[in-house]
Amino acid sequence: MPSKLSISKRKEGDITIISPQGSIDTHTAPEFEKVLKELLDSGQVKVVVDMSGVGYISSAGIGVFMSLIGDFRERGGDIKAAAMSEKVYKVFETVGFTSILDIKNTVEEAVKSF
Amino acid sequence: MLRKIRLEFPADPSLLEEIREAVYKHALNLGLNENRAYELTLAVDELISNVIEHSYESGEGTIYVTIDTEPDRLKLTIEDHGKPFPEEVLEGVKKKPPDINQMVKEKKNGGMGLFLMLKMLDKVEYRRKDNKNIWILEKHKAN
Numbered sequence: 001m002p003s004k005l006s007i008s009k010r011k012e013g014d015i016t017i018i019s020p021q022g023s024i025d026t027h028t029a030p031e032f033e034k035v036l037k038e039l040l041d042s043g044q045v046k047v048v049v050d051m052s053g054v055g056y057i058s059s060a061g062i063g064v065f066m067s068l069i070g071d072f073r074e075r076g077g078d079i080k081a082a083a084m085s086e087k088v089y090k091v092f093e094t095v096g097f098t099s100i101l102d103i104k105n106t107v108e109e110a111v112k113s114f
Numbered sequence: 115m116l117r118k119i120r121l122e123f124p125a126d127p128s129l130l131e132e133i134r135e136a137v138y139k140h141a142l143n144l145g146l147n148e149n150r151a152y153e154l155t156l157a158v159d160e161l162i163s164n165v166i167e168h169s170y171e172s173g174e175g176t177i178y179v180t181i182d183t184e185p186d187r188l189k190l191t192i193e194d195h196g197k198p199f200p201e202e203v204l205e206g207v208k209k210k211p212p213d214i215n216q217m218v219k220e221k222k223n224g225g226m227g228l229f230l231m232l233k234m235l236d237k238v239e240y241r242r243k244d245n246k247n248i249w250i251l252e253k254h255k256a257n
Contacts, residue, residue: 059227
């Protein structure tokens with residue numbers, strides 16, 4: 001079965017919550033990147049990524065966060081992540097990205113932290 | 115019991131999920147616990163993604179995966195007929211892990227795959243032989 005990813009979006013005030021469902025790997029990372037770039041281009045720079053539906057991430061997925069987080073911060077926003085599974089968190093931790101990306105236990109907590 | 119499994123995949127990134135499922139299932143059946151099977155699967159995904167993108171330059175090709183089981187470890191051999199892998203890149207990552215802060219500053223979207231692969235495995239070897247890239251990956255069954 002091909003790698004699959006679907007991404008839904010919702011707003012809470014000026015914060016956009018995106019919820020990817022599936023795996024973020026070399027095949028699907030460009031879709032995830034496209035959604036984040038569209039938010040950036042439309043000035044929606046406060047973003048929470050609800051990771052509860054992401055069962056798997058590889059370095060290609062981390063690379064999307066890594067290449068774009070600076071752009072969001074430069075425009076007065078941020079990308080925060082929430083509700084990661086232990087396995088997904090481990091990938092972020094192994095590459096040292098947990099010291100850069102603000103990761104919260106829940107989406108609510110991430111929204112409040114803006 | 116010693117067993118050997120051979121798998122063959124086209125170099126197509128849309129099949130990565132299928133490749134991961136196959137490797138994970140065999141790793142569990144051959145004696146790795148869930149956590150170690152997951153780590154091995156992530157490492158294989160990183161390597162195969164690298165082969166598709168750099169060795170076959172996102173063109174056509176075949177990737178061969180052989181899984182050997184030994185009493186205390188699984189040994190995977192991953193082969194392709196693509197461009198030679200620059201060995202100094204692997205040696206460089208082994209000596210000095212990528213600087214994530216610098217990569218964020220430079221807005222890089224890649225460059226961590228090999229590092230992640232190394233962290234997930236107990237041993238990684240590369241050689242070029244008979245116009246093939248040959249990777250040997252080892253994952254112990256216990257600490």
